Amino acid sequence: MPAEELGKASRRMRLAFAISSVAFLVVLAVSPVRDYLRAWKRYERDYIRFAQSRPDTKQLLADKPFEIDQIWIPQMQVVDRCTTCHQGITQPTLEDSSVIQPFRAHPHIPHRVRDWGCVICHRGQGLATEVRDAHETTLAWEQPILPVRYIQASCGVCHRSDLPQTPRLNRGRKLLAALNCVGCHRLQGIERPAMLGPDLTNIASKVSRAWIYKWLKDPRTLTASDGSVVVNGYENEDEPRMPKFRLNENELRALSGYLSTLQTETLQPYKFDPREVAAWDRKPDLVEQGETRFRQMFCTTCHSLAVTRAGETKLIGGDIGPELTKVGSKANPDWLTAWLRNPQAYLPQAQMPRYQWSDQDLYIVTRYIESRLTDPTLLSDVPKLQSPTAAESQLGRRLFLEKGCASCHVIKGVASQADYGPDLASLGSKTVSQLEFGNSRMARTLVSYIEAKITDPLSVNTAARMPQYSLTPNDLEAITSALLSMSGNPARAGLENLILPAKHPQFRPAGAFGELFERYKCDVCHRFNGFGGTLAPDLTFEGSRAQRKWMVDFLKNPQTLRPTLTFRMPQFNMTTEEATVLADYLGIVMQTPNVNLEGVNAKQFSPPIVSLGKQLYEVKYQCQSCHTIGSTGGYVGPNLSNVGNWMNPAWLEGWLKDPQSLVPDAIEPRRAFTDEERTALTAYLMTLKQNGSTRTTAAAGRGQ
Amino acid sequence: MRLKLIVVLALLLSAGFGTSCREKPAAAKPDPLARAYDSEPDWNDPQHVISLNYQQAQGKRVFYQYCVWCHADSTPAGPSNRSNLNPNPPLGNDGATLNPLSDDFMRNVITLGGGVVGKSTSMPPWGKTLSQDDIDAVIAFYRAIAQPPYQAPARPGPKYSVR
Numbered sequence: 001m002p003a004e005e006l007g008k009a010s011r012r013m014r015l016a017f018a019i020s021s022v023a024f025l026v027v028l029a030v031s032p033v034r035d036y037l038r039a040w041k042r043y044e045r046d047y048i049r050f051a052q053s054r055p056d057t058k059q060l061l062a063d064k065p066f067e068i069d070q071i072w073i074p075q076m077q078v079v080d081r082c083t084t085c086h087q088g089i090t091q092p093t094l095e096d097s098s099v100i101q102p103f104r105a106h107p108h109i110p111h112r113v114r115d116w117g118c119v120i121c122h123r124g125q126g127l128a129t130e131v132r133d134a135h136e137t138t139l140a141w142e143q144p145i146l147p148v149r150y151i152q153a154s155c156g157v158c159h160r161s162d163l164p165q166t167p168r169l170n171r172g173r174k175l176l177a178a179l180n181c182v183g184c185h186r187l188q189g190i191e192r193p194a195m196l197g198p199d200l201t202n203i204a205s206k207v208s209r210a211w212i213y214k215w216l217k218d219p220r221t222l223t224a225s226d227g228s229v230v231v232n233g234y235e236n237e238d239e240p241r242m243p244k245f246r247l248n249e250n251e252l253r254a255l256s257g258y259l260s261t262l263q264t265e266t267l268q269p270y271k272f273d274p275r276e277v278a279a280w281d282r283k284p285d286l287v288e289q290g291e292t293r294f295r296q297m298f299c300t301t302c303h304s305l306a307v308t309r310a311g312e313t314k315l316i317g318g319d320i321g322p323e324l325t326k327v328g329s330k331a332n333p334d335w336l337t338a339w340l341r342n343p344q345a346y347l348p349q350a351q352m353p354r355y356q357w358s359d360q361d362l363y364i365v366t367r368y369i370e371s372r373l374t375d376p377t378l379l380s381d382v383p384k385l386q387s388p389t390a391a392e393s394q395l396g397r398r399l400f401l402e403k404g405c406a407s408c409h410v411i412k413g414v415a416s417q418a419d420y421g422p423d424l425a426s427l428g429s430k431t432v433s434q435l436e437f438g439n440s441r442m443a444r445t446l447v448s449y450i451e452a453k454i455t456d457p458l459s460v461n462t463a464a465r466m467p468q469y470s471l472t473p474n475d476l477e478a479i480t481s482a483l484l485s486m487s488g489n490p491a492r493a494g495l496e497n498l499i500l501p502a503k504h505p506q507f508r509p510a511g512a513f514g515e516l517f518e519r520y521k522c523d524v525c526h527r528f529n530g531f532g533g534t535l536a537p538d539l540t541f542e543g544s545r546a547q548r549k550w551m552v553d554f555l556k557n558p559q560t561l562r563p564t565l566t567f568r569m570p571q572f573n574m575t576t577e578e579a580t581v582l583a584d585y586l587g588i589v590m591q592t593p594n595v596n597l598e599g600v601n602a603k604q605f606s607p608p609i610v611s612l613g614k615q616l617y618e619v620k621y622q623c624q625s626c627h628t629i630g631s632t633g634g635y636v637g638p639n640l641s642n643v644g645n646w647m648n649p650a651w652l653e654g655w656l657k658d659p660q661s662l663v664p665d666a667i668e669p670r671r672a673f674t675d676e677e678r679t680a681l682t683a684y685l686m687t688l689k690q691n692g693s694t695r696t697t698a699a700a701g702r703g704q
Numbered sequence: 705m706r707l708k709l710i711v712v713l714a715l716l717l718s719a720g721f722g723t724s725c726r727e728k729p730a731a732a733k734p735d736p737l738a739r740a741y742d743s744e745p746d747w748n749d750p751q752h753v754i755s756l757n758y759q760q761a762q763g764k765r766v767f768y769q770y771c772v773w774c775h776a777d778s779t780p781a782g783p784s785n786r787s788n789l790n791p792n793p794p795l796g797n798d799g800a801t802l803n804p805l806s807d808d809f810m811r812n813v814i815t816l817g818g819g820v821v822g823k824s825t826s827m828p829p830w831g832k833t834l835s836q837d838d839i840d841a842v843i844a845f846y847r848a849i850a851q852p853p854y855q856a857p858a859r860p861g862p863k864y865s866v867r
Contacts, residue, residue: 096856107757148740165765167765621825622825625828626773626785633788635785660833667773669829669830669832670832
């Protein structure tokens with residue numbers, strides 16, 4: 001090889017070496033550069049600059065580790081590195097919303113961040129140190145961060161009973177129970193009740209085929225003129241308990257046909273004395289009297305009626321029973337009379353109390369319902385329906401099972417279906433790969449799946465059997481929260497020890513009181529030892545609170561004790577014996593250990609003490625701001641005009657000491673009374689007595 | 705010459721590679737997390753919904769249990785006790801009255817009652833019924849729904865923003 005060629009080759013070689021060594025250097029430099037540019041390191045440097053720009057630099061940078069920071073809770077297998085970037089999370093001075101993320105402090109909640117970590121509540125990937133890995137769904141991680149509006153779901157994972165701080169979750173749980181979701185799905189913490197929808201065994205004695213057709217087509221009785229607002233429902237939130245099934249004309253005819261043949265017992269019409277009826281019928285204001293009676297008995301405490309005022313239709317009344325605006329066009333009059341006399345004869349599980357009716361009241365109220373609570377056009381859009389053919393009935397019976405009707409409704413002789421839909425008891429801990437999205441184009445996350453499924457069941461699965469609900473956005477969020485909280489057996493070891501189970505107290509009194517308790521359904525509105533409704537006062541300690549004689553009088557003729565309350569205790573027309581049985585039981589059994597009835601002697605209240613109490617009431621503590629005596633005072637607390645006949649003095653003393661110890665969510669503020677002041681106030685209150693006023697309203701109520 | 709070019713190119717490449725790996729913060733795109741913890745419609749204009757953070761939402765809960773009876777014109781039970789009192793208590797969203805009052809003053813009125821700070825004694829003390837957290841939460845709620853809106857007093861120190 002000639003020398004110059006050799007020189008050329010070596011020069012080329014040297015060049016190649018030079019280039020490759022530079023390339024090597026560059027490659028070697030990539031990793032330190034990349035390391036320097038890691039997001040968490042950048043946030044670390046940013047945090048220092050941020051802290052230095054504030055007056056409290058020293059505090060913000062005290063004990064700050066300049067490395068990956070993690071919260072390690074071995075018992076729960078938590079390793080959260082979120083605090084590597086969210087460095088100000090525990091700094092009380094950074095709570096303000098003007099502090100830029102990711103440095104803002106966590107809002108002050110009952111759990112400390114250092115004790116619990118982040119992902120137990122917020123989900124996401126705690127180990128990750130990249131922004132995307134930590135927050136979003138990646139190939140290796142399917143539980144992204146939970147949107148803040150659903151964060152209450154995480155409270156519900158451990159706190160299985162309702163917390164006051166989680167209204168959205170509580171509302172969701174309540175809706176899941178009220179909308180009978182448990183008819184088809186297994187849900188965590190919600191038991192299948194004895195009755196979901198009404199028993200349809202004798203439905204033909206109650207309604208016509210045309211009405212069934214109409215109801216199945218669109219289960220609402222009231223629609224606004226634009227067709228949007230519908231009222232038949234739940235807490236005036238416009239959602240009927242019965243959802244809309246997507247039935248075609250054939251299916252509507254078949255199902256309505258089948259149901260209209262269901263009648264195993266012939267209805268025995270209640271026999272009024274025809275001479276009396278003739279006398280009542282002669283009254284020109286019969287219907288008006290019926291309406292007055294309907295009002296006086298406070299049917300609207302549980303049932304609502306649509307009232308149109310100034311062009312705006314509103315539901316007035318309670319949501320415990322069905323809305324009744326058009327019930328006269330629905331129910332067969334004979335059935336209605338029989339139902340009002342004894343609801344449990346038709347539906348053994350009905351919540352409606354069995355009133356003591358006089359024949360006249362029963363007749364005029366029925367007449368009022370039949371003639372005033374009607375809508376002649378209600379069934380006008382229903383096609384002419386003949387009596388059903390055998391083929392229709394057969395198809396109807398099949399549809400009853402196929403559509404899942406048998407999950408909520410019972411028909412004697414037809415097997416009932418429990419768990420017709422998928423088990424949702426652990427829906428909240430499902431990963432994306434366990435969900436079926438079909439061909440839909442939504443985001444592949446658990447949250448969007450649940451939202452889509454509830455909004456439109458067909459959007460994720462065109463063959464879905466689930467019926468259509470129309471929920472408001474708020475209710476949708478509430479239900480989604482409640483479903484997300486159903487984590488089944490938590491995947492995280494150690495978490496199961498933290499679960500605070502929901503209590504399901506029972507109160508089933510026996511004996512004569514038990515019979516009356518069942519008859520008047522006290523627990524539908526009142527609460528006893530944590531069991532029962534929340535519409536009316538908790539009666540757990542009623543025996544400590546009220547005097548026996550007052551209880552008897554009140555039960556016979558209830559009055560509203562709080563002027564602001566719109567719901568009132570119905571007038572059951574109890575006999576004296578019944579009222580005495582109830583008052584005796586409540587007085588002896590329902591007592592609190594915090595009130596010693598023997599401890600306060602009302603005889604020691606001398607006139608000077610009473611006048612001191614009056615002064616304290618009116619001047620120093622201004623109780624009249626909230627309480628009414630006679631005709632003056634406030635509307636917040638109960639009317640005290642008759643408190644001397646109503647309450648036990650020992651209860652009043654205990655109440656003035658600490659109201660929340662007797663009724664945990666009482667509105668009355670706890671004040672710092674001295675012992676003398678408390679005695680004086682009690683003495684004054686015990687002098688407030690009204691005599692005979694209860695009788696006058698009672699007489700007015702029956703005054704026909 | 706060519707060598708220099710190669711080196712420069714290589715450096716540029718590696719730099720580009722390095723930066724492309726750094727993630728943008730999640731806030732850059734429309735973020736579902738930005739939706740509020742809770743909300744309350746503006747009392748004067750129901751179409752305008754005010755979003756509430758955690759603390760304000762707790763304040764809303766306390767307000768609707770204890771305060772609403774006298775500090776609103778409609779209550780969960782219907783009528784209000786407000787018109788019944790003399791002087792009329794301010795509405796919960798009355799910014800003109802409440803905005804000038806400092807947080808400390810509000811805390812005192814609620815904890816110790818109106819009489820202590822020279823206001824109406826009809827306002828009872830809530831210090832033994834509500835916790836300090838509850839009271840702070842209620843104040844935060846009042847500030848959130850105030851009309852005209854509440855402006856927090858200026859804080860010392862420059863505002864910082866991430867690059």
